[in-house]
Each structure stands twice: as structure tokens, then as C-alpha cells.
Amino acid sequence: MTDLVEQPVVSKRELVQSFRARAFVNRDLSAIDEYLVEDFVDHFAPPTDPPGRDGVRLRFGQAAEGFHTDSVDVLLEFERDDLLIQVIHINMRHTGEFMGLPPTNRAIKVGGFDAFRIRGDKLAEHWGVYDIGKIPDALGMSPASWGEMWHD
Numbered sequence: 165m166t167d168l169v170e171q172p173v174v175s176k177r178e179l180v181q182s183f184r185a186r187a188f189v190n191r192d193l194s195a196i197d198e199y200l201v202e203d204f205v206d207h208f209a210p211p212t213d214p215p216g217r218d219g220v221r222l223r224f225g226q227a228a229e230g231f232h233t234d235s236v237d238v239l240l241e242f243e244r245d246d247l248l249i250q251v252i253h254i255n256m257r258h259t260g261e262f263m264g265l266p267p268t269n270r271a272i273k274v275g276g277f278d279a280f281r282i283r284g285d286k287l288a289e290h291w292g293v294y295d296i297g298k299i300p301d302a303l304g305m306s307p308a309s310w311g312e313m314w315h316d
Contacts, residue, residue: 174313176280176282177238177243177248179287180248180280180287182253184236187199187224188219188224188233189233189234189235189236191224191232193225196221196224197217199286199287200217200220200286201288202216202217204217204220204287204290205288205289205290206219206220207289207290207291207292208293228260229231229260230260230262231257231259231260232256232257232272233255233256234256235255236252236253236254237252237253237255238251246281246283246288247276247281248279248282249277249278249280250277250278250279251275251277252275252277253273253274253275254274254276254294255272256271256272257272258303260270262303263300263305268304270303272298272302274293274295274301275294275295276293276295277291277292278290278291278292
């Protein structure tokens, strides 16, 4: 008798694309509970955020207050064992107040890196680095106001 290995129903890429489409682009935060394991770990999370799914829900909700993500382009991708690593561009528009600046509807492209560990057919861990420092500049804000981005 051979041991059965738990295989994902869809590919790693399809899983991440589907999660991004629902939770990030369509702002369906119920996808967080559907796509992330109960003990999800987000290594990108600030230490002041709640851990796990609650922290993801908080960050996605905060981002949605100021921006609408139109799409995420995958520029490079690598898979190894249970990991999916991607270099991405997040294409978004400034649709809500951000650091005191009213909505401009200006399009912004933010580069980044995502790595996901997959467990079965769910996301178990995330690492990410994003060029968020370019957002105030892309919105035409003065460098003096950038410090507000890093404080509560």
C-alpha cells in the first residue's frame, strides 16, 4: 500500500491568483477564511498587528480604504516543493483618503515580492516586500508628509 500525499486541487499559481482576485481585487474578505489555513503566518505583518487571518483582514481592509487594486501582474515566478515565489507589480488607483490626501483616482504601480507556503489547497505562510515608499511620491505628496505613513 502506498501513502497518499495531499495534493492541491489547483496549482499553486491558480490558488494565489484566485485568492488575490477575491480578497485583494474584489475586496471579498471572506476569502481570507476560505484560502488561508487557521494557523496562517504572515511574516510581512507589523508586530503591532493581530496575528494570522485577523491581521491579514486588518491590512487588506486598511489598504482598501485608500486604494483599489485593479490587478496584480506576475513578472517572474519560481516554485519549489511547497513554495511559490513571485515578483509582482500591484496596479492600483488612489480612490480614498491617504495620509490626508483626498482621492485622486491616480493610477499607481507598486513593485514587490511575494512568497507563499502552500499546505494542501490553502495558503499557510506569506513573506512579502513591497515598494510602498514610492506611493506618496506617485501621488505628488511632499517628502515632508511621508513620515506620517509610518506612524499611527
